[in-house]
Amino acid sequence: MQFTILGQPCSKANSRRLVRFGNKPAFIKSAKALQYEKDFAAQCPKRSELFERDVSVTITIYYQSRRPDLDESVILDCMQDYIYKNDRQVKEKHIFWGGVDKKNPRADIEVEEIDE
Numbered sequence: 001m002q003f004t005i006l007g008q009p010c011s012k013a014n015s016r017r018l019v020r021f022g023n024k025p026a027f028i029k030s031a032k033a034l035q036y037e038k039d040f041a042a043q044c045p046k047r048s049e050l051f052e053r054d055v056s057v058t059i060t061i062y063y064q065s066r067r068p069d070l071d072e073s074v075i076l077d078c079m080q081d082y083i084y085k086n087d088r089q090v091k092e093k094h095i096f097w098g099g100v101d102k103k104n105p106r107a108d109i110e111v112e113e114i115d116e
Helices: 031-043 073-078
Strands: 002-006 016-021 024-029 055-063 090-100 106-113
Touching (some): 002 031, 024 031
């Protein structure tokens, strides 16, 4: 299956903020990461039957600038419960930097079940 998600994914490693719950520090997702997840969910097609076997994922990411790291991890997380049951099913990844597209950052995504 193939689809496109509009918007620029944030790097999972760089999208955490430190907060305190009482005296305990904790890292939570940034507002930018939470907004991307919300936008992703609104655009992502939901399979009537989620992939249950292992999958191969090909993602081409177009960023607004050259600054962000190429990082697909938030995309893989967001596909859980929409495309497959768990991102642990991803056994093959092909991740590409598609270039800079200031007006239309996006991720072109293809997911296929791996033949046993």
